[in-house]
Amino acid sequence: MKPGFTVLLDKLCHSAQFGVMATMNVSLPDPMKSWAETRTKDGRYSNVSDYIRDLIRKDQEREASIAELQQLIKEGRESGPAKEFSMARFIAGKVAEPRK
Numbered sequence: 187m188k189p190g191f192t193v194l195l196d197k198l199c200h201s202a203q204f205g206v207m208a209t210m211n212v213s214l215p216d217p218m219k220s221w222a223e224t225r226t227k228d229g230r231y232s233n234v235s236d237y238i239r240d241l242i243r244k245d246q247e248r249e250a251s252i253a254e255l256q257q258l259i260k261e262g263r264e265s266g267p268a269k270e271f272s273m274a275r276f277i278a279g280k281v282a283e284p285r286k
Contacts, residue, residue, distance in 0.1 A: 222238070
């Protein structure tokens with residue numbers, strides 16, 4: 187492929203999938219760089235940028251899950267004092283419920 191075509195193709199791929207893409211340079215120790223490059227060679231990611239984007243997406247999902255869990259904990263704490271739990275009463279209630 188001609189160098190100019192490769193640059194054009196790269197720009198088209200970036201703009202087609204995510205709109206205009208920003209470029210970021212990241213400094214990594216050699217072992218991390220090798221790890222990222224290895225992840226692309228196994229075929230799961232087409233290039234290191236795809237791998238990094240996937241890591242960021244997973245981190246965003248993890249943060250959202252943590253925020254949701256923190257909200258649920260807050261709601262639980264604000265719901266009032268805990269009530270005594272009886273396994274026998276719980277089972278009796280389940281047995282008495284009509285099946286769906």
